[in-house]
Structures are given as C-alpha cells and as structure tokens.
Amino acid sequence: MAVIGHCNQKNILFSMSKKENIPHAFIFSGPNKIGKKMIALDFAKNIFCQEKNLKGEPCDKCYACRSINESTFPDVTIIAPEDGSKEIKIEQIWQLSEKLALKSYGNSYKIGIINDAHLMNVYAQNSLLKTLEEPKGKSIIILITAYPEMLISTIKSRAQNIKFSLLDKELIENHLISLGAKSEDAKEIAMMSSGQIGKAVDFFNNPDKVKNFNQSVKDIETLCSADYHKRFEYAKKMTDATETNEGLMETMEIWERFFRREMLYKVFGNKDRLAKYSVNDLVLIIKDLSKVKHLIASTNINKKLAIENLLIKL
Ligand SMILES: [Zn+2]
Incomplete structure (x- = not known):
C-alpha cells in the first residue's frame, strides 16, 4: 500500500x-x-x-x-x-x-x-x-x-x-473514500483522527473504536463537572481496565483533542462552551495532558496517581 x-x-x-x-x-x-x-x-x-x-x-x-x-x-x-x-x-x-x-x-x-x-x-x-x-x-x-x-x-x-507532520484532513478523507468509506463517514473519521492516517484507517476498520471515541468524549465532558469522588473512581476504572499503555494513551489523546477543540471554540468567541474555563486554563490542561502522556510512555510512573492528579485539576 x-x-x-x-x-x-x-x-x-x-x-x-x-x-x-x-x-x-x-x-x-x-x-x-x-x-x-x-x-x-x-x-x-x-x-x-x-x-x-x-x-x-x-x-x-x-x-x-x-x-x-x-x-x-x-x-x-x-x-x-x-x-x-x-x-x-x-x-x-x-x-x-x-x-x-x-x-x-x-x-x-x-x-x-x-x-x-x-x-x-x-x-x-x-x-x-x-x-x-x-x-x-x-x-x-x-x-x-x-x-x-x-x-x-x-x-x-x-x-x-x-x-514528519500530521496530515491534512482532506488527504485522510480522500484516502478513506478510496478504501470504500461513505463520504459522511470519511469526514467524521478524518475529523476524529486529527491528522493521524494510521488512526483513521484503524477507526474505519474497527467501528467499535469509533464508539469508544465518542464515549471517551462524553466521559471527559462529564468529568469536567463531576465531584472528586467520581473523578478518583474514573481514574481507578481507567487504569484497572487497561493492562497496556496503549488504551490509556488513546483515551488521553482523545481528551487532548477535545480540549484543543474547545479552546478553538473559545478563541473564536464562543464563551458559553465549558464556561468555567478560560483559554489559559485550557492551555494548561492540554500541557498537563501531554506531560502525563509523555511520563506514561517513557517512565514507570504510577499511572493511577498520574491520572488522578490530572483529573482533580480539571
Ligand atoms: Zn520490487
């Protein structure tokens, strides 16, 4: 290919x-x-x-x-x-x-x-x-x-x-169409995969992963206003459920994209979305997320603690 x-x-x-x-x-x-x-x-x-x-x-x-x-x-x-x-x-x-x-x-x-x-x-x-x-x-x-x-x-x-850099959305969309995806599905998946062609093809071949993606977005939206008990519970569930780092990293990448998107909405004047955060707050959350991802990928950090730490700062 x-x-x-x-x-x-x-x-x-x-x-x-x-x-x-x-x-x-x-x-x-x-x-x-x-x-x-x-x-x-x-x-x-x-x-x-x-x-x-x-x-x-x-x-x-x-x-x-x-x-x-x-x-x-x-x-x-x-x-x-x-x-x-x-x-x-x-x-x-x-x-x-x-x-x-x-x-x-x-x-x-x-x-x-x-x-x-x-x-x-x-x-x-x-x-x-x-x-x-x-x-x-x-x-x-x-x-x-x-x-x-x-x-x-x-x-x-x-x-x-x-x-190497992330790929243009249109390029990914066209590639998915060439693999047999319907135009509206290709558009949705290209958006979800944020320039990562490998991820887009993975989504296309595994519709369950699209469901997981949407669930992770819903979860993080809920967690932003959940009490601490719920956040700790989620961190435990999240780290218990995945033996490998891959699942954790994927979820955190989805969160990162979610906050980036919300930040853009805010920068372009839509203040009502995630009203409790300023643009600066969102920048800090994104930085934190990328730091934790980096630590999990490269060290033996206690994953549950790292995620708890991340979630209580939301
Ligand atoms: Zn040859």
Missing part, C-alpha cells in the same frame, strides 16, 4: 536512495501513526527492489519488496520493545549491531530500523552511539520516534533528521 502524504520527505529520501553514499543514520521524527515506519520500509524498497519502474520506483511485487513488506527480508532488521517491555534493551542493540556488521546477502546495504527509538534505555543508546561512531560496511540505521528530545544529543548529531 502506498504511503499517503509526506511528499517532500518521500522525495528527499527517494533521491538519497539513488546516491552512492547514503547517510549512515536517520531520525524520522513526528507524531505517532502518520506513516513514518511505512516510509522507512519504502526507503528500503527503493534500495533493494529488483524490478524498479522507469522512474526508478519500487515495484512492490518482487521478492525484495514482498519480503520487506512481510518483515522477512534478511538485509532489513526491525527492532522495537520486546513483548511486555517498555524499553529497548542493550542486548537488542548488540544483536542489531552484529547483524549490521555482517555482509549483505544482496551485496548491497544492511538496514536497521529502530521503532519507538526513544524507548532505548540509556545503556542501549550509548551502545548504539558506538555503532554510529564506527559504522561497519554499508549500513543504514533509521530511528523512528515521536519524542526525538529523548535521544542523547550525540546520537542526534550523527543522524540526518527527517521531520
């Missing part, structure tokens, strides 16, 4: 893939679920495809393209936190570095993709730094992250940064 949007970034990477000396390391930074990993895989296909078209674009059908899509191509290794873990460990970086040092099967490059690279612990980051300082053979490392500020500066200075 073609990656939607990000034309500038794709062009830069496409022309780089044709060069004799491709940089040893890249950081693909930008929000989650906008296609960064798919673009990293496309970059690999630009390099390895055996049946490129006249423009030099990959075919998506040959052995290399298919096995890159299926994560089985021997010269491309993808790592991320192992099941149940919140971090990428030094052993994973050792293994990756060993693989990158081997000769390529196709007498070409070896590529390592580190997904959620900010989850490398400090030992893993330092070990990766050594590999970046002394790259062996023809290897390329792509670090994918929504939080590039969590990478050590010595890694950042050795990698080429490619920044």
Whole structure:
C-alpha cells in the first residue's frame, strides 16, 4: 500500500536512495501513526527492489519488496520493545549491531530500523552511539520516534533528521473514500483522527473504536463537572481496565483533542462552551495532558496517581 502524504520527505529520501553514499543514520521524527515506519520500509524498497519502474520506483511485487513488506527480508532488521517491555534493551542493540556488521546477502546495504527509538534505555543508546561512531560496511540505521528530545544529543548529531507532520484532513478523507468509506463517514473519521492516517484507517476498520471515541468524549465532558469522588473512581476504572499503555494513551489523546477543540471554540468567541474555563486554563490542561502522556510512555510512573492528579485539576 502506498504511503499517503509526506511528499517532500518521500522525495528527499527517494533521491538519497539513488546516491552512492547514503547517510549512515536517520531520525524520522513526528507524531505517532502518520506513516513514518511505512516510509522507512519504502526507503528500503527503493534500495533493494529488483524490478524498479522507469522512474526508478519500487515495484512492490518482487521478492525484495514482498519480503520487506512481510518483515522477512534478511538485509532489513526491525527492532522495537520486546513483548511486555517498555524499553529497548542493550542486548537488542548488540544483536542489531552484529547483524549490521555482517555482509549483505544482496551485496548491497544492511538496514536497521529502530521503532519507538526513544524507548532505548540509556545503556542501549550509548551502545548504539558506538555503532554510529564506527559504522561497519554499508549500513543504514533509521530511528523512528515521536519524542526525538529523548535521544542523547550525540546520537542526534550523527543522524540526518527527517521531520514528519500530521496530515491534512482532506488527504485522510480522500484516502478513506478510496478504501470504500461513505463520504459522511470519511469526514467524521478524518475529523476524529486529527491528522493521524494510521488512526483513521484503524477507526474505519474497527467501528467499535469509533464508539469508544465518542464515549471517551462524553466521559471527559462529564468529568469536567463531576465531584472528586467520581473523578478518583474514573481514574481507578481507567487504569484497572487497561493492562497496556496503549488504551490509556488513546483515551488521553482523545481528551487532548477535545480540549484543543474547545479552546478553538473559545478563541473564536464562543464563551458559553465549558464556561468555567478560560483559554489559559485550557492551555494548561492540554500541557498537563501531554506531560502525563509523555511520563506514561517513557517512565514507570504510577499511572493511577498520574491520572488522578490530572483529573482533580480539571
Ligand atoms: Zn520490487
């Protein structure tokens, strides 16, 4: 499947893939679920495809393209936190570095993709730094992250940064229509997914998630005027119900979008909505939400306490 949007970034990477000396390391930074990993895989296909078209674009059908899509191509290794873990460990970086040092099967490059690279612990980051300082053979490392500020500066200075942004609503809407969505559904989902194409496709494929989204918006509206007891109860229910962080993060992202939307209404003069908050109050709530999200994603913070803290400030 073609990656939607990000034309500038794709062009830069496409022309780089044709060069004799491709940089040893890249950081693909930008929000989650906008296609960064798919673009990293496309970059690999630009390099390895055996049946490129006249423009030099990959075919998506040959052995290399298919096995890159299926994560089985021997010269491309993808790592991320192992099941149940919140971090990428030094052993994973050792293994990756060993693989990158081997000769390529196709007498070409070896590529390592580190997904959620900010989850490398400090030992893993330092070990990766050594590999970046002394790259062996023809290897390329792509670090994918929504939080590039969590990478050590010595890694950042050795990698080429490619920044990605949220996608336009129209682009997402059109893509959903091309997948078979009705026009009004595509509009609604594009609005809900706030520029994250991966989320939009997920909503389209899982109508239950649309229901959850609407429920989370209703919940946060109610919580804004609920007593403390109800807020604590909600924090408990919310953290009991989700074993993984993913559900929690999703709910908080929905809340964040809700408050951003309300802030815009207020900025444009609709004072009646959420009347008890000023624009400044909403800015602080959004900042708090993003701080808690960041802490939950990257540390072992007590999730229930963090959410309680957030909710009592509403
Ligand atoms: Zn191909």
